[in-house]
Every structure is written in C-alpha cells, then in structure tokens.
Amino acid sequence: KEESKMAISQAMATSFKVELLGGDFDFSTGTTQVFKIALFTSAATLGATTTAYATTNEVVGTNYVAGGNTLTISAIPAATGTTAFLDFADTTWANATITARGALVYLANGGTNPAVAVLDFGSDKTSTAGDFTIVFPAADSSNAIIRIA
Numbered sequence: 001k002e003e004s005k006m007a008i009s010q011a012m013a014t015s016f017k018v019e020l021l022g023g024d025f026d027f028s029t030g031t032t033q034v035f036k037i038a039l040f041t042s043a044a045t046l047g048a049t050t051t052a053y054a055t056t057n058e059v060v061g062t063n064y065v066a067g068g069n070t071l072t073i074s075a076i077p078a079a080t081g082t083t084a085f086l087d088f089a090d091t092t093w094a095n096a097t098i099t100a101r102g103a104l105v106y107l108a109n110g111g112t113n114p115a116v117a118v119l120d121f122g123s124d125k126t127s128t129a130g131d132f133t134i135v136f137p138a139a140d141s142s143n144a145i146i147r148i149a
Contacts, residue, residue, distance in 0.1 A: 008040065008102035009047035012146065013115035024114070025107060027077050027086050027146075035116065036108045037091060037134060038068030039100035046102055046118040053106040053113040061098040062129070069093065071105065075139030083149045087139035093132040099124050103134060105145070117145060 019025060026033050036053070040046060044057035055066055074089040088105070103119040125132070137143040 007047070008042070008044055008118060008120045010102075010118060010120035011048035011050075012117050013050050014048050015051040015114060016116045019114055025116075027073055034108045035071040035073070035088070035105060036068050037071055037088075037103050037105050037119075038066075039064065039093075039098060039132075040102050040104065041099065042101035042124055044102065046104055048118070050104065050115045050118055052115055053104055053108075059098050059100045061096060063093055063096040064098050064132075067108065068103070070108070074136070075144060080141035083141035083147055085139070085141050085144035085147045087144040087146070088136050090133055090135050092134075093127070095129055096127050096132045097129055098132045099126040100132070101125075119145075 038053055039059040041057050041059055058066055069091045071091060072089040073086060075085065075087040077084060077086045079085070100121065101124050102121055105116040107114050107116065136145050141147060
C-alpha cells in the first residue's frame with residue numbers, strides 16, 4: 001500500500017485571487033488588516049488549494065508562537081508596466097530553535113484567516129538558538145512576493 005506524500009508547493013492561493021477580486025483584502029497604507037506568516041514542517045500539505053491558516057503541521061520550537069509573526073507591508077501596491085506588486089518587510093524569530101520546510105502568508109482576521117501565499121523553502125531550514133529569518137525578495141515587478149501580471 002503506497003502512502004501519499006505531504007508536500008509544500010510555492011503558490012499564490014487560488015482562494016486569495018478570488019477574494020482579492022471580491023474586495024476582501026486591503027494592502028494600502030493605513031490598513032487595519034493584519035497579515036501574518038506561519039512556519040510549517042515538511043509534513044504539511046500547502047499549495048495553491050490552501051484556503052486558510054490552520055495549525056496542522058505548524059512548527060513547534062523555542063521562541064516560535066503558533067500563528068507566526070506579524071508582517072509589515074514594505075511596498076504598498078504599485079505597478080511597473082502592466083505588473084502590479086506589493087511586498088513585505090523581512091521578518092525574524094530571534095534566538096529560535098526551529099526547523100521549517102515552508103510558510104503561509106495569511107490575513108489574521110480572527111475568524112477564517114484566509115490564505116494569501118505559500119512559500120516553499122526547497123528543503124528544511126533550521127536555526128538552533130539563533131535567528132530564523134524570512135528574507136522577502138526585492139519589491140519590484142519582477143521579484144516581489146505578490147505580483148499580478
């Protein structure tokens with residue numbers, strides 16, 4: 001009997017695309033919406049079909065709190081040519097002992113916590129009593145974490 005493999009696939013959540021068009025997300029300056037990033041182990045199944053944050057297979061470790069870190073929008077929505085984009089500031093779990101395979105960016109709304117994007121680290125990443133940092137790409141139309149072309 002073959003077991004199904006868990007996997008993390010880098011993607012913008014399909015549900016996010018639909019909810020974005022429905023006006024459910026506000027990435028503008030002064031928004032009251034809070035975006036977070038949670039870390040997950042290699043046992044997690046995350047990808048384009050992920051619809052919301054859940055604690056299943058979330059990382060457990062020293063100086064990591066369930067739900068992850070709050071993100072700061074570093075580049076408000078902008079466009080270059082026909083590509084709109086936005087980005088977040090890098091985030092760090094200080095003095096942490098964590099092993100993570102991927103992450104989920106989501107809207108922390110105290111209810112449904114809808115997914116925005118899944119990040120695939122490519123392999124397990126570990127910090128041992130050190131900083132675990134997510135470095136977001138350059139905030140431009142070719143690299144920003146959220147781009148709509």
